[in-house]
Amino acid sequence: MEADWKRDPRLKAMNPEKIKLLEHFADRVQHTEKNQLMQAFMAMNMEAKQRGLQFNDKETNLIVSILTSGMAPEEKKKLDILKMLSKKMAGPR
Numbered sequence: 001m002e003a004d005w006k007r008d009p010r011l012k013a014m015n016p017e018k019i020k021l022l023e024h025f026a027d028r029v030q031h032t033e034k035n036q037l038m039q040a041f042m043a044m045n046m047e048a049k050q051r052g053l054q055f056n057d058k059e060t061n062l063i064v065s066i067l068t069s070g071m072a073p074e075e076k077k078k079l080d081i082l083k084m085l086s087k088k089m090a091g092p093r
Contacts (some may be wrong), residue, residue, distance in 0.1 A: 002020070006019075006058075008066050010061070011066075014062075017053060018048075021047065021048055021053060022063065025044045041082060064079065
């Protein structure tokens with residue numbers, strides 16, 4: 001994963017603690033096998049909760065937009081499935 005996403009101007013409005021968490025997650029994902037990505041995502045979600053951080057829908061959509069800009073369509077489909085599962089796990093808001 002390229003580090004260019006960190007320079008996206010749309011992130012300036014985001015809480016710096018959330019950005020630190022995303023940087024940590026991005027670093028972790030670089031060293032994670034593809035079949036372990038879901039577990040890494042779940043671990044990041046738990047870590048965010050422990051820190052009292054929640055990403056709202058607008059922030060989540062922004063992050064996904066930035067990180068998927070160079071992805072192949074097949075990978076984007078997988079991510080869409082992860083997003084759907086994540087929303088179901090989060091429950092009603």
